[in-house]
Amino acid sequence: MAVLFMLLVFSTIAAMVWGAVEIAWRDVFVVLANTLPFYESVAGTEITQVYRDILLQIRVPRVILAAAVGSSLAVAGAVFQGLFRNPMADPYVIGISSGAALGAVFAMLGGFSLALGGFGAVPLFAFAGGISTMMLVYSMARVGRAVPVMTLLLAGIAVSAFLSALVSLFTYFAGEKLHMVVFWMMGGLGGATWQQVQVMVPYALAGYICVSFFSRELNAMLLGEETASNLGVNTEQVKKILLVGASLLVAAAVSTSGIIGFVGLVVPHFVRLVAGPDHRFLIPASALLGGSLLIATDTLARIIIAPSELPVGIITALIGAPMFIYLLKKRRKLRYFGGGG
Amino acid sequence: MGLNIDVHGLQLTYDTHPVLDGTEFSVERGDLVALLGANGAGKSTLLRCISRVLQPTGGQIILEGQQLQNFNTKEVARLMAVVPQETTADFDFTVEDIVMMGRFPYLRRFQKEDQGDQEIVRRAMEMTGISHLADRSIATLSGGEKQRVIMARAVSQQPEVLLLDEPTANLDIGYQSMLLELASRLNREKDVTVIAAIHDINLAVHHFNRFILLSGGRVLAAGRAEEVITPENIQKSYGVSASTYRHPLHGVLQVSVVGGRKTGEHVEGGPAAHVIGGGEEALPALELLSQKGCRLSVGPVSAQDSGCRFAHFHSLPVIIVPPFTSMNSEHRSEHLKMMRKADAVVVPPIPFGEGNLPIFEEVEIILKEGKAVYIIDLEGVEARDYSGRARNLLKGLIKQGAVALEKVEDLPAVINSGYNRDGGGVNER
Numbered sequence: 001m002a003v004l005f006m007l008l009v010f011s012t013i014a015a016m017v018w019g020a021v022e023i024a025w026r027d028v029f030v031v032l033a034n035t036l037p038f039y040e041s042v043a044g045t046e047i048t049q050v051y052r053d054i055l056l057q058i059r060v061p062r063v064i065l066a067a068a069v070g071s072s073l074a075v076a077g078a079v080f081q082g083l084f085r086n087p088m089a090d091p092y093v094i095g096i097s098s099g100a101a102l103g104a105v106f107a108m109l110g111g112f113s114l115a116l117g118g119f120g121a122v123p124l125f126a127f128a129g130g131i132s133t134m135m136l137v138y139s140m141a142r143v144g145r146a147v148p149v150m151t152l153l154l155a156g157i158a159v160s161a162f163l164s165a166l167v168s169l170f171t172y173f174a175g176e177k178l179h180m181v182v183f184w185m186m187g188g189l190g191g192a193t194w195q196q197v198q199v200m201v202p203y204a205l206a207g208y209i210c211v212s213f214f215s216r217e218l219n220a221m222l223l224g225e226e227t228a229s230n231l232g233v234n235t236e237q238v239k240k241i242l243l244v245g246a247s248l249l250v251a252a253a254v255s256t257s258g259i260i261g262f263v264g265l266v267v268p269h270f271v272r273l274v275a276g277p278d279h280r281f282l283i284p285a286s287a288l289l290g291g292s293l294l295i296a297t298d299t300l301a302r303i304i305i306a307p308s309e310l311p312v313g314i315i316t317a318l319i320g321a322p323m324f325i326y327l328l329k330k331r332r333k334l335r336y337f338g339g340g341g
Numbered sequence: 342m343g344l345n346i347d348v349h350g351l352q353l354t355y356d357t358h359p360v361l362d363g364t365e366f367s368v369e370r371g372d373l374v375a376l377l378g379a380n381g382a383g384k385s386t387l388l389r390c391i392s393r394v395l396q397p398t399g400g401q402i403i404l405e406g407q408q409l410q411n412f413n414t415k416e417v418a419r420l421m422a423v424v425p426q427e428t429t430a431d432f433d434f435t436v437e438d439i440v441m442m443g444r445f446p447y448l449r450r451f452q453k454e455d456q457g458d459q460e461i462v463r464r465a466m467e468m469t470g471i472s473h474l475a476d477r478s479i480a481t482l483s484g485g486e487k488q489r490v491i492m493a494r495a496v497s498q499q500p501e502v503l504l505l506d507e508p509t510a511n512l513d514i515g516y517q518s519m520l521l522e523l524a525s526r527l528n529r530e531k532d533v534t535v536i537a538a539i540h541d542i543n544l545a546v547h548h549f550n551r552f553i554l555l556s557g558g559r560v561l562a563a564g565r566a567e568e569v570i571t572p573e574n575i576q577k578s579y580g581v582s583a584s585t586y587r588h589p590l591h592g593v594l595q596v597s598v599v600g601g602r603k604t605g606e607h608v609e610g611g612p613a614a615h616v617i618g619g620g621e622e623a624l625p626a627l628e629l630l631s632q633k634g635c636r637l638s639v640g641p642v643s644a645q646d647s648g649c650r651f652a653h654f655h656s657l658p659v660i661i662v663p664p665f666t667s668m669n670s671e672h673r674s675e676h677l678k679m680m681r682k683a684d685a686v687v688v689p690p691i692p693f694g695e696g697n698l699p700i701f702e703e704v705e706i707i708l709k710e711g712k713a714v715y716i717i718d719l720e721g722v723e724a725r726d727y728s729g730r731a732r733n734l735l736k737g738l739i740k741q742g743a744v745a746l747e748k749v750e751d752l753p754a755v756i757n758s759g760y761n762r763d764g765g766g767v768n769e770r
Contacts, residue, residue, distance in 0.1 A: 213450060220442055222432045226394050226425070231498070232418025232446030277432040 001281070004288035008067070011292045015063045015299040016055060023051055031055050062192035066298045066312075067291035068204045069189070069257045070267075072249040074290025077264030078271075078282050079211050079246040082218045083239065084153050091250040091264035094137050094156030096130040098163035100254040103129025105170045105181055122184070123196075123255040130251035133159060138243065146236055149225070152243075186311035187260035189298050196256050203252035208287065210245030214238055215279035222277065262317045263290050266324045273327050293320070344405045344420065344501045344534055345370050346391065352399030353386055353558075360386045361397065362558035368536060368551075370501075373528045375545040376538040377569070378555035379579045384538035387555065388504050391536070392423045418446035422495035426507040428487060430479040436490050437475045440465055443497030465496035469523060485516035492523055503527060505537035509544065517541075521548040542570060542596045554578055566594045584654065589647070597654075611635050612760035615683035617700060618691040619648020622725075625749045626689040626717065627651050633753040638679050641672055641700070667696050677703045680712065685756045689749070690718040693731035701734050705741065713759045714743040715752060 016028045031052055076091035084093070091097070103125035110121075137159050141152040167185075174181050217238045220228040225235045253260070267290045271282050297315040304310055346368045353361040361383050368374055376384045389395040391402055393409060402409040404420065412420070422443070430439070443465070444458045454462075466472045469489045474482065479490060488508060495503060505524060509517040525548050527533040539545045545552070552569040554562045556578035562569040575583040575596060583598040611634040616626050619642035627648065630637055639652040640660030652659035660679060662672050680686050686707060691697075708714050716739065722732050739745055746752060 216445065216448070216450075219434075219438075220445060222434075223439075223442070224429060226389075227423075227428065229394050229414065230392055230418060230421070230423040231442055232415040234414045272433065276438075277434060278438065 001285060001288070004285055004292070007292045008288050008295070011295040011299070012063055012067070015066070015295045016059050018299055018303050021051075021054060023055065027051060028055065032060075057194075058192075061194045061197045062189055062298070063295055064197050065192045065200060065256060066189050066294045068197070068201050069253045069260065070263055070294025071287035071291040072204045072207065072253040073260065073264035073294075074267035074286040075208055075211055075283055076246040076249040076253075077290075078268035078279070078286045079218065079242055080264075081268055082222055082277075082279060083242055083246075084149050085222060085224075086153065087269065088265075089153075090261075091246070091253070092160070092259070092261075094152065094247075095133045095160030095163060096247055096250045097254055097259050098160045098167065099133025099136075100126040100130035100251060101167045101185055101259060102163050102170075103127070104184055104255075104258070105167055105174075108177055108180055108184070109170055109174060126255035127251050130254055131247060133163065134243065134247040134251075138240075147239060149239070183311065184258045187258035187313035188301070188309065188311045189257050190309055192256075200252050200256045203248055207245045207247075207249035207252065208283075210248070211242060212283050214242055214245075215283055218242065218279040219277075258313075260294070260313045260316060262313070262320045263294055266320050267293060270324065270327065345403075346502065346534065346536075347403040348387075348391075348400070349403065350400040351387070351390060351397050351402065353383075353390060353395060353397045360558050361390065361400075364400070364555070364559060366553055366560050366563055368534060370534055371528065371532045372534055372536075372551050373525055373549050374534075374536045374551045374553060375549035376536060376553050376555065377542060377545065377578075378538075378561075382555040382578065383558040384555055385506050386558075388423070388506050388536065388538055391502075392421055392504055393417050415446045418498065420500060421502040421504060422498040422500035424488070424491050424495050424503070424505045424508045426510050427484075428491050430482075430487060433478045433480055435475065436471060436477050436479055436482070436493075437462065437466070439479050439490055440471075440493045440497050443494040443499075446498065461499065462493075462497050465493040468496060468526075469493040484511050485513065485519075488512060488516065488520060489523075492520060496527065500533060502534045502536070505535070505539075507538050507540060510540060517544060518547070524548070546570065546593050546595070547591075570594055570596060586650075612684045612756050613638070613682060614685045614687055614756055615639075615680050616648075616687045616689060617704075618642065618689060618697065619646040619651075620691060621647060622691045623648045623689040624651060626687055626752060629749055630687075630752060630756070631655060633757075635753075635756065638683060640679060641668055641676055641697075668699060673699070673703060676700070677706060680704070680707050681710070683712070684760050685713040685715060687752065687756075688714065688716045688735075688743075690721060690725065692725040692727060693722070694727040698728055698730065698734065701738065704738060704743075708738060708741045708743060713756075714738065715746050715755060716743055717746050717749055717752070719745040720747075 013025060013028065017023055017025050032055075035056065073091050077089070080089040080091060080093050081087060104122050106129075107121040107125035137152065137156045138147065140159070141147050141155040143151065171178065171181050217228070217233045220231050220233045221235065221238065229235050268282060268286045271285045271289060275281055275285060293316070294312070297319060298312045300319070301310045301312040301315045348364055348366050351361045351364040352359065364383065364387060376387065378384050386395060390397045391409075404412070409417070440462045441454060441458070444454055444461065447458070448454065463472070466475060469492050471486065471489050471493055474486060474490070479487065482490065503524060509520055512520065521537070521544065524535050524537060528535045537549070546566050550565070552564065552566055553560055554569050554574055561578055562574050570585060572583050572585055575581065575598075581598045583596050585594060585596050587593070588595045613636040614630050615638045616623055616630070617640070619639060624647060627637060627639065637655070638658040639648050641662045642649040642652075642659065643664040644661050645664065649659060649661060651657070658679065660672060660676050662668050668676070680703065686704065688704070704714060716735055719735055719739070722735060726732060744755065746755065
């Protein structure tokens with residue numbers, strides 16, 4: 001855990017140093033220190049106002065947002081994989097991303113100028129689309145008072161496919177806004193603001209707390225719902241809470257950054273390969289690793305073709321996939337999800 | 342301590358199909374109960390209602406005087422542990438992790454497992470003999486090891502009631518009795534009430550002292566083995582005719598449905614063979630020939646002989662002589678008649694003494710009449726000859742046309758070919 005925390009700190013510093021404009025790491029510390037109210041500036045005067053603005057108005061909120069999005073996705077991925085007992089599950093498995101995408105595309109094409117609390121229409125519609133999709137899937141899968149996870153998974157896949165088709169349909173007729181739509185769906189953290197941080201972080205925190213309360217229950221759920229119930233887990237209640245918590249995380253992430261793939265699928269596996277499946281460790285560790293990974297990849301996305309930017313989703317997959325395959329090969333006894341599954 | 346469980350008029354309907362249809366019984370604290378019944382009789386469903394995984398659509402389950410619904414999930418888990426037929430262990434938890442999960446109902450949110458919990462887990466693993474596996478991943482264990490881990494988890498739950506749902510269905514015979522022995526040990530030492538759904542009746546009678554037989558979602562019989570495991574009850578619940586008997590070695594009531602035929606039912610066709618004598622030595626020949634479809638007759642044997650039991654079980658003609666006496670002339674002529682009816686006569690590798698040597702006189706008669714006689718394991722006769730004359734007598738028979746066979750397995754082929762040659766066989770039919 002300490003190692004992961006160091007990783008987060010390191011990637012944060014790296015993210016602030018590198019970019020279209022490189023800022024010396026010493027200056028970074030000085031600027032950050034100067035923001036603290038009780039700190040008397042020592043060498044701050046030589047640093048130009050431009051650097052100060054780049055750091056405080058652009059990079060810092062962006063890094064925080066990257067950390068929040070990355071950890072939200074990784075934690076949601078871990079929860080869905082555990083809940084569905086399925087290694088293929090990712091944060092988008094029950095269609096939250098498709099719902100969010102539909103909301104976002106709708107907002108873009110409609111050209112709504114609605115703004116709530118300084119927020120654009122796109123993230124608002126995306127958030128609403130994600131959450132309502134989750135509720136739709138949940139109500140579709142419900143049988144009496146119980147929600148069988150397999151039905152939930154299948155309903156999610158079906159709804160997701162339907163919504164994706166709608167998104168494609170709208171995209172097809174997007175005309176001059178096509179570029180905007182495609183870019184949004186690739187995901188990215190460009191144009192991060194403090195305002196976004198203020199809105200996103202509380203949701204992410206709420207979702208995270210909600211989920212981490214139920215780590216031990218999630219361990220028992222891995223052995224099957226019936227076993228969990230025999231061990232004293234109120235399975236239906238736990239499922240509902242975890243589903244809502246994870247959906248909050250995903251909807252918040254998607255609405256701020258679009259659909260960033262791979263982080264939510266791979267980070268939990270990564271942690272499991274190294275440290276085992278205990279959710280009491282897995283969830284915080286996934287949060288740290290997911291945050292670090294997205295900060296690092298976002299930094300790369302900014303500098304590879306600077307001053308222009310690549311969509312960060314491309315980088316996460318390009319770097320994450322080979323790393324993951326390497327780890328799989330190294331731990332050849334692929335036993336962490338059981339030989340036969 | 343153990344708990345009383347009373348089940349009153351339990352109803353459970355899947356779609357429109359009633360699985361439990363007024364199930365009614367009670368289990369006293371400290372009982373060791375085997376739940377018997379055919380597939381679909383409602384055993385698992387009943388156990389899942391008791392463990393509250395399923396909600397019955399009617400009726401009541403009373404735990405120590407209180408309605409089961411009034412307990413919360415964790416309370417139920419502190420009172421009852423369940424060992425299912427099979428546990429899928431896809432994730433890489435260690436054995437110790439899994440056993441520690443048995444402590445879940447005792448822990449508050451975020452409360453760490455303390456030394457007391459660790460001690461309980463250690464003892465549970467010791468009791469089930471899995472201490473050496475503590476750090477292994479559950480996914481790498483064999484079925485038998487895995488089931489003991491699940492049992493250890495149940496033990497660490499410190500339950501008053503242990504429910505087992507066909508826990509031995511996927512285990513080899515060694516692990517089967519080991520697991521049930523563990524259950525009865527918990528019952529003995531901690532007075533845990535045990536209810537186990539179990540398919541293998543003959544296994545169940547060894548380890549349990551009360552039996553509940555379910556049929557069509559109702560209790561057909563409940564009580565001691567003799568009261569519950571009867572041919573009539575087996576016929577009603579499993580739809581097969583069965584015989585019950587006391588096992589010759591351990592004296593426990595047993596059920597057999599294999600090869601039992603009702604009186605008056607005879608095999609059509611096939612060669613008729615007469616097997617001389619009985620005892621463990623004659624059984625291999627009897628069993629093999631019976632399997633190959635021979636019409637058999639047996640004798641002479643004493644009433645307590647296993648050959649005689651075989652004959653009764655299969656409703657075969659048999660000549661019974663009183664034990665410790667030599668055959669009188671009536672027996673001997675009866676025996677001669679019986680041999681004459683057969684297509685072939687078999688002398689299995691039985692022991693010989695002055696008591697049964699006179700048989701050879703009748704054998705000689707039928708040999709002269711042209712009957713096929715097969716003598717098995719002539720070479721080994723000295724070891725089982727208590728008269729000192731058997732070898733010569735047998736050799737004499739061979740000179741007169743009897744055939745010596747090395748082993749029992751050679752019998753069916755020669756008997757069949759002799760039968761076909763003599764015109765009673767397959768070719769004509």
